[in-house]
Amino acid sequence: MSSIVEQDIHADDHHHHAPGGGIKRWLYTTNHKDIGTLYLWFAFIMFLVGGSMAMVIRAELFEPGLQIVEPNFFNQMTTVHGLVMVFGAVMPAFTGLANWMVPMMIGAPDMALPRMNNWSFWILPFAFAILLASLFMEGGGPNFGWTFYAPLSTTYSNDSTALFVFSVHIMGASSIMGAINVIVTIMNMRAPGMTYMKMPLFVWTWFITAFLLIAVMPVLAGAVTMVLTDKFFGTSFFSAAGGGDPVLFQHIFWFFGHPEVYIMILPAFGIISQIVPTFARKPLFGYASMVYATASIALLSFVVWAHHMFTTGMPVAGELFFMIATMLISVPTGVKVFNWVATMWRGAMTFEMPMLFALAFIVLFTIGGFSGLMLAITPVDFQYHDTYFVVAHFHYVLVTGAIFSIFAAAYYWLPKWSGVMFDKKLANWHFWCSLVSVNVLFFPMHFVGLAGMPRRIPDYALQFADFNKWISIGGFAFGLSQLFFLALLIKACRKQGEPAAAKPWEGAEGLEWEIPSPAPYHTFETPPVIK
Amino acid sequence: MSQHAVNPVKSAGKWLLVVIGMFGFGYALVPLYDVFCDITGINGKPSNQAAAYQAVEIDEARVVKVEFMTRSAGGMASEFKPMVQSIKVHPGQLQEVEFYVKNPTDRDIVAQAVPSISPGPAALYMNKTECFCFEQQTLKAGEEVIMPMRFYVDPQLPQDISVFTLSYTLYDVSAQVVAQN
Numbered sequence: 001m002s003s004i005v006e007q008d009i010h011a012d013d014h015h016h017h018a019p020g021g022g023i024k025r026w027l028y029t030t031n032h033k034d035i036g037t038l039y040l041w042f043a044f045i046m047f048l049v050g051g052s053m054a055m056v057i058r059a060e061l062f063e064p065g066l067q068i069v070e071p072n073f074f075n076q077m078t079t080v081h082g083l084v085m086v087f088g089a090v091m092p093a094f095t096g097l098a099n100w101m102v103p104m105m106i107g108a109p110d111m112a113l114p115r116m117n118n119w120s121f122w123i124l125p126f127a128f129a130i131l132l133a134s135l136f137m138e139g140g141g142p143n144f145g146w147t148f149y150a151p152l153s154t155t156y157s158n159d160s161t162a163l164f165v166f167s168v169h170i171m172g173a174s175s176i177m178g179a180i181n182v183i184v185t186i187m188n189m190r191a192p193g194m195t196y197m198k199m200p201l202f203v204w205t206w207f208i209t210a211f212l213l214i215a216v217m218p219v220l221a222g223a224v225t226m227v228l229t230d231k232f233f234g235t236s237f238f239s240a241a242g243g244g245d246p247v248l249f250q251h252i253f254w255f256f257g258h259p260e261v262y263i264m265i266l267p268a269f270g271i272i273s274q275i276v277p278t279f280a281r282k283p284l285f286g287y288a289s290m291v292y293a294t295a296s297i298a299l300l301s302f303v304v305w306a307h308h309m310f311t312t313g314m315p316v317a318g319e320l321f322f323m324i325a326t327m328l329i330s331v332p333t334g335v336k337v338f339n340w341v342a343t344m345w346r347g348a349m350t351f352e353m354p355m356l357f358a359l360a361f362i363v364l365f366t367i368g369g370f371s372g373l374m375l376a377i378t379p380v381d382f383q384y385h386d387t388y389f390v391v392a393h394f395h396y397v398l399v400t401g402a403i404f405s406i407f408a409a410a411y412y413w414l415p416k417w418s419g420v421m422f423d424k425k426l427a428n429w430h431f432w433c434s435l436v437s438v439n440v441l442f443f444p445m446h447f448v449g450l451a452g453m454p455r456r457i458p459d460y461a462l463q464f465a466d467f468n469k470w471i472s473i474g475g476f477a478f479g480l481s482q483l484f485f486l487a488l489l490i491k492a493c494r495k496q497g498e499p500a501a502a503k504p505w506e507g508a509e510g511l512e513w514e515i516p517s518p519a520p521y522h523t524f525e526t527p528p529v530i531k
Numbered sequence: 532m533s534q535h536a537v538n539p540v541k542s543a544g545k546w547l548l549v550v551i552g553m554f555g556f557g558y559a560l561v562p563l564y565d566v567f568c569d570i571t572g573i574n575g576k577p578s579n580q581a582a583a584y585q586a587v588e589i590d591e592a593r594v595v596k597v598e599f600m601t602r603s604a605g606g607m608a609s610e611f612k613p614m615v616q617s618i619k620v621h622p623g624q625l626q627e628v629e630f631y632v633k634n635p636t637d638r639d640i641v642a643q644a645v646p647s648i649s650p651g652p653a654a655l656y657m658n659k660t661e662c663f664c665f666e667q668q669t670l671k672a673g674e675e676v677i678m679p680m681r682f683y684v685d686p687q688l689p690q691d692i693s694v695f696t697l698s699y700t701l702y703d704v705s706a707q708v709v710a711q712n
Contacts, residue, residue: 112539112542188539189539215553218551218554219553221557222558226558226561240702241703241704313649315573315651
């Protein structure tokens with residue numbers, strides 16, 4: 001990669017340039033590192049909140065029959081678990097990583113719009129306060145699934161739907177502002193000599209993700225607004241009685257929803273593309289093809305949405321089109337997986353914690369990709385639709401995909417953020433417990449799904465009892481394993497551990513490793529020059 | 532740094548326009564969906580306009596079976612059923628069928644029937660010259676009505692369709708009608 005010929009780092013005591021002290025520092029901050037930290041902590045707290053809801057779900061499903069919670073509350077748990085994990089954990093975690101790393105990786109002093117950055121973070125806690133508070137309303141919170149299909153969210157929902165709609169509006173506004181900030185930063189603030197095709201892949205994948213975000217988050221805002229007006233103001237977008245069509249809801253929702261799943265995985269591809277070359281000590285194989293593959297995945301994501309709707313009674317021509325378009329996505333995704341493998345091929349590999357998570361990502365994400373290919377086959381999807389097979393599929397790509405990549409990124413850059421090496425013992429406990437339990441949790445779901453166990457139902461037929469017991473045990477173990485990570489983070493934030501070198505990983509390359517650890521409060525105020 | 536020539540706020544404003552445009556696109560999907568379905572007939576929605584029957588050539592050699600289904604939307608108390616379950620017609624032949632509806636409640640109901648055809652592509656070839664579904668029906672308390680529907684099947688109906696189902700769902704739209712008046 002490129003090297004630096006000139007740089008000017010103020011490594012002196014710039015830490016204390018933060019505005020005010022105590023809480024005001026965090027409320028008023030416009031510093032990309034502070035805001036990145038806020039996003040990451042917020043995402044981790046939401047991960048624990050959404051995780052506790054998953055524990056409620058798994059406790060209820062531990063045995064057949066209804067024993068712990070009411071079915072209505074169970075539905076609220078599946079709904080809010082999905083919303084919190086998607087909009088509260090995975091997306092803010094990636095935005096936090098972008099805030100911390102994008103300016104440092106392109107040699108910029110900060111994000112392009114620092115005050116908007118502050119705002120885009122600080123509206124998020126309000127969005128989730130509204131969403132979580134709706135659970136305590138009379139009649140409970142949203143219970144129609146995170147996909148809020150009409151008429152479940154219009155005719156059959158309760159008044160808390162209004163709170164759900166407003167909270168989604170706020171989350172959307174936050175994501176859009178974050179995305180615009182990333183785009184403007186990358187387009188205007190790259191250091192001299194940092195051409196587009198020299199940008200690190202994490203920056204590239206986030207650049208493309210940001211375009212996806214500004215294209216589809218407004219469509220989601222439109223969809224929730226239509227639900228709001230259908231429910232409270234007498235419109236009939238989704239009501240056949242007034243000339244609307246409930247299937248239209250699914251088209252609009254999945255026009256947002258499918259690009260959304262790539263929003264949650266493209267930055268993960270970027271992270272893995274940073275980590276694998278570092279620990280294989282070889283440059284990334286096929287850099288340009290990685291960029292083109294990412295862009296093709298993003299473009300294809302706009303023409304596959306109806307594969308979520310094969311059972312709505314589409315004509316055969318439509319089903320064939322969406323089946324083939326969906327399968328086409330496995331080509332650029334395959335390019336990526338093969339490039340990672342080729343990067344490792346004959347590399348001098350070592351297995352530090354970021355690499356372990358990256359390797360687990362590659363293997364387990366690929367399993368999720370294969371089950372996705374199975375689901376893409378239209379006639380087969382008629383059997384798999386709305387079963388636990390689908391639950392297994394998207395948890396493999398989101399938990400062992402997106403979330404494992406976020407763990408990998410956290411371990412990779414934590415020394416840079418905190419200035420200390422993390423506790424390796426805790427990290428090992430975290431990794432191995434997570435790896436085993438996550439597979440106990442999600443792998444058997446494939447089998448119960450193929451055998452016909454439906455998703456989002458608080459009870460099940462007796463023949464699924466043994467598998468569900470194992471799934472629940474895996475779930476509790478996976479949930480508890482995250483406490484190792486919490487302990488490790490608290491230790492790192494308290495600066496307990498060996499001081500980290502500017503470049504703690506031998507094979508690492510990139511501008512972020514040229515500045516000291518912990519990264520000073522202000523970096524690259526004079527831009528480095530890239531040859 | 533030459534890049535400083537670009538004003539980031541201006542640049543962000545440009546992307547904000549994209550955001551507003553995409554919000555509009557979300558709403559534009561509503562009419563686009565209707566237009567797309569009208570042209571292709573893929574969602575099984577037959578035309579809501581009366582078709583004119585112009586001495587279409589009757590294809591005596593071909594028989595198409597049309598099945599009728601009815602249901603009352605959730606929460607609506609009405610008895611609604613077709614007088615015949617199914618009928619065999621020649622494409623091009625004008626046919627009349629009747630539907631029975633009763634309002635068993637002690638209040639007046641304004642009802643709207645919404646048709647749907649399966650398989651969807653048949654919707655383009657189902658021409659109704661007269662249908663109770665074209666307008667709202669006022670059902671007085673306890674009233675029983677026989678509602679006629681006249682249709683013919685377009686002889687262009689694809690050869691692989693020999694049977695299709697016409698389903699009506701009856702909705703109680705009294706609340707909306709009151710709100711509008």
